[in-house]
Amino acid sequence: MTIEANHETQAPVELVTLTIDDVSVSVPKGTLVIRAAEVVGIEIPRFCDHPLLEPVGACRQCLVDIPDAGNGRGFPKPQASCTIEAAPGMVVRTHLTSDVAATAQRGNMEFLLVNHPLDCPVCDKGGECPLQNQAMSHGRGESRFHETKRTFAKPVPVSAQVLLDRERCVLCARCTRFSEQVAGDPFIALVERGAQQQVGIGPSSDGAEGAPFHSYFSGNTIQICPVGALTSADYRFRSRPFDLVSVPSVAEHDACGAAIRVDHRRGAVMRRLAGDDPEVNEEWISDKDRFAFTWSRQDDRLRTPLVRDENGDLQPTSWPGALAVAGRLLESVRGSVGVLPGGRLTLEDAHAWSAFARVALGTNDVDFRSRATGPEEADFLASHVAGSGLGVTYDQLARARRVVLVALEPEDEAATIFLRLRKAVRAAKTQVVTIASHLSRGSEKLGATLVPAVPGQEVAALAGLELGAGDVVLVGERAALVPGLLSALATLGAGVRLAWVPRRAGDRAAVEAGLLPNLLPGARPVAVAEARADLAAAWGVAGVPGVRGRDLATIVDDAADHAVLGLLVGGVEIADLPDPARARAALAAAPVVISLEVRRSEVTEHADVVLPVAPPVEKSGTFVTWEGRRRGFATALHEPGSVTDTRVLAGIAEEMGRPLTFRTPADALVDHDSIGRWDGAAAGGPSAAPTAPAGPPAGHVVISTWRQLIDDGRGQEGQAEYSATARPAVARASAATWSSLGVPETGTVVLGGSATFSVVVDDLPDGVVWVPGNNGVNLRELGIGHGSVTTATTGAESTHE
C-alpha cells in the first residue's frame, strides 16, 4: 500500500477581499470575520469562538464595528465577528481603530464580570484563564459593581471527573457544543434563563434527574472552558500553570498517536492535555489519554534490577550484575528461547527486541501479540501491513465515500478515529457501515448502518457488501479470531483501501520491526533467503535463522511442555493471553525467565532476572500509528535510573558476546531506517476458509466482545475518578435469547460458569450475547473471546451452587 494518486480535484477557492482596520485581506468565501482578522494578525477577544466548533455568538465579547457590510450600508450596532462571514468590500473596525468596538467590548466584559466571583486565587484556571487575560487587556481594570454577586452551590460534580462551578460560567456554550457536535454525548446543556442561566445535567434515560455526564471525551470540555467553570477532579488544586513544565508527547494508550501535552511538577506528572495536531487528533483526546497517566508511579513500580537468589527470592542487584546473570542464563538456553515483547513498544525498542531475538538468541520464536489471535493474522500482517508505509490516513477517512468497520469499535478501541469519523459523518461526507453483532452507542453516534453478523460469521456479512473504489475498510484486531476473515479482506477488489487498526500503541511498530515468527524488520519475509542475507549483512552477522518461528500460542504451549527452556518477556499481561492458565504453567515450567517490566507483574513473580525499563513518559521514542505515521516524542521526566528496552537488551547481548550494532534508541532508529524496507516480493497473504455457520448448542451462546475504553487494564490504575466513569458491565442480547436461556430481563446472567453480568435487552442476533472484555471480569481468564461459545445460565441459579 503506497499513497495512492488520490488528489481529488479541489474546486478553486473563491476569495473575498475585505478591509479590517484599514488593512486589506483576501480570505476564502465563508470565512468568519474573526478568522480573517487573525490572518492579518489582529486578535479580537473571544470566549465562545472555537475553530473546531460551530459558531454560536454566545458570549458577545468579539464585537466589532462594521461601517460597511460590503453593500454600502453599515450595521447600526456593533456585530459579533465570530458569526459574521466576510463579504466582498466589507469594512471592519476592531477595538484597535474604533471607539465604538472598544467601548462595546469593554462594556460586555463588565457584564461578564458582574457575576463572576473574585476567587481567582483558588481557581484552577487562574494563570491560564482567557477571562483573566482578556479582562486585563480589554476590560476596565476596576469594577463598578458593588452589589452582591449571584452565587450557586459549588462545585457540582457533573461526572466523577468533571466538576462544575456555575458562578464562574460565562455561558459561552463551548462545553455543550463540544458534547453535542464533536463527542455526540449531549449530556449537558444550558438550562434556565437570564441571570439564572447555567450549565445543567440532563435527565437520565429513565427520566430521573441528574444523569451523569458520561462521555469518553468529557475531559476536553475542561480544557476548552475559557473560565474555571469546568475543572478536573483529578487536577483540582494540584498546581499552578507557572509550576508546570510542559512537554509535548504522544498518547500511549491506543494506536491513534494522539498529540498530548504532559505537564509535570517536581518529577511527577500533574495532568495531561490535548495537543494540537490537525493531521491526527485535531485538539481532542479521549479521557483515557488525558487521565490515565498514574499507572507508571504506582507502589509496585520497579526501580532496581532484581535477581532471584538461591532461596528463590528476588534480590535487588546492580545493573552490571543483573545484565551478566541475564546474559549467562540466556546463553545457557540459547536456541530454545521464546521472546514475547508485548505490544506497547516504541519503534526503536521493537527494533532492538527484533535484533536481539535474531542476533543474540538466533531465533524467530518471537511474537509481539499478547492477546488471543488466530493462525491467519501473522501472514496477513506480513503481507498487508508490514512496510506499507503511510496508508489510509485520518484525512482520507474524512474524505472517504464509505468507511466499513470490520470487527472494530472505534469509540472504545481507537477514539481518535471515532472523532474523525463523526466529524466526517456530520459534514455528510462519509457513510459508516459496521459489521458487528449490534449497533453500539458509538456506532449510533456515527450514524452507522449495521450489517448484523454473528461473531465468527463476519465473512458472509462482508461478502454481502459491494465494496468498490472510494471505500475504506478498517479492520480491528479481533478479526484475527474469525476464521477466514483476514483472508477475505486480503483479497478485496482493487480500489478498496484497507487499514489494520490495532488496539495497542506498539502493535504497528512491532510489525514494522518484524516481531513476528514469519517476519524480519522492514517487511522481510523469513522464508526468503535474499531477505535474510540482506539483513545479516546489515547487522554484520553470519546469518539470521530461516525457519519460521513459533507464535505466541506455540511458545506458551512448548514452554509448558518443557520444549522451550527460556522465556524473554516484555510488557505482557498474563491475563490477556489466549490461555492465562497455560501461560502461568509455562512461566512456572520454563527454567529461565527474564522479564523487562515497568511494574511488578505476574511475569516478574516467576522471573529469574527482572530488569526495570522506562515507561513512555520517562523515555523518548517513536510510536507508529495505525496509519503507519511515525509519532516521535521526547522524554518528559528525566529519571536517572530509567533505561529503555533498547539499552537493556544491548547490555544483555554484550554480556552474551553477541553484541547488537546499537545501544541507544536513536541509534536503533538509524539502524532500522538504514536497513530499510525490503524491495523484493512481499510475503504471501493468508488463506483460510471461513467456518460453516452452526448455531450454539442448547444452554450456550456465542460471545461478542471487545474491550471498552475505560476498563480494568493495568495502564489505567491509580485514577479513581476516571475509573468511576467506566460504562457499567452489562450483558446485551435479544429478548428471544434471554427467554430461551431462561434469564429474566431484569436479572443477571452467568457466563462461562462464573462471570456475572446484569442483563440488558438489545437488538442482537439470536444466540449472541455481548459483554465487555475486561470490566469487572477479564473474559480471557474464562477462556472467552470474540466468537467463543460458552454456557449461559441465570444469576439466580449460580447463587444456589
Place this chain on the structure above:
Amino acid sequence: MSIKGNLWDPVAGFGVTFRTMFKKVVTEQYPFEKVPTAPRFHGRHQLNRWPDGLEKCIGCELCAWACPADAIYVEGASNVDVLPDGSPDESGRFSPGERYGRVYQINYLRCILCGLCIEACPTRALTMTNEYELADDSREALIYEKSDLLAPLLPGMTEPPHAMMISDDHQDYYRGKQLPIVEADE
C-alpha cells in the same frame, strides 16, 4: 603641598577622634542586648489564623509566584468536611472555603525578605514578623515548614482541622464577621 598644610593635617585628624569621644556610641551589644527593630522591619514570615483558629492561607501560590528568589513552595489541597458517602473526612477542614495550603515551605537560604509575597497574598495570610534571628547550622533547618510558620493559637482559637465556627458562609470570614460570643459555662 605646603609645610603649613602638612603640619595641620594630624591636628585635623586627631580632632575627629577627640570630638567622637564625647558622642554616644552606636555599637549594639548583640546578642547580649537585643534592640527592638523598627516596627515594620521585614523579619521571618508568619501564617495567620482566623479568630476561630482556621488558617487564612488558601494555598493559592501567589506568594510563590511573586517571589523573586523562588524561596516559597506551596501545594494546595481541598478542604473536605464530608466525604461523598456522608462520612466525616479524615483530612478535614483547615481554612474557610474550598482550598487550603497543604504544604507551605519558605527556604530562608534563598529568601531575601523583600516582602513581595506579603503584597501578593490575597487573604493577608502571610505577613512578616520582626524576628530576624534566621541562622542555623544546616540547610534543612532553614527550610521552614508550615508548622514553623503558623501563628500561635490565641485564646479562643481551636487547632484545625475543624468546621467553620464563625459562619457557614466562608465569605463572612472576609467580610470581617467575628466569632459568636459563647458564654463560658462555669
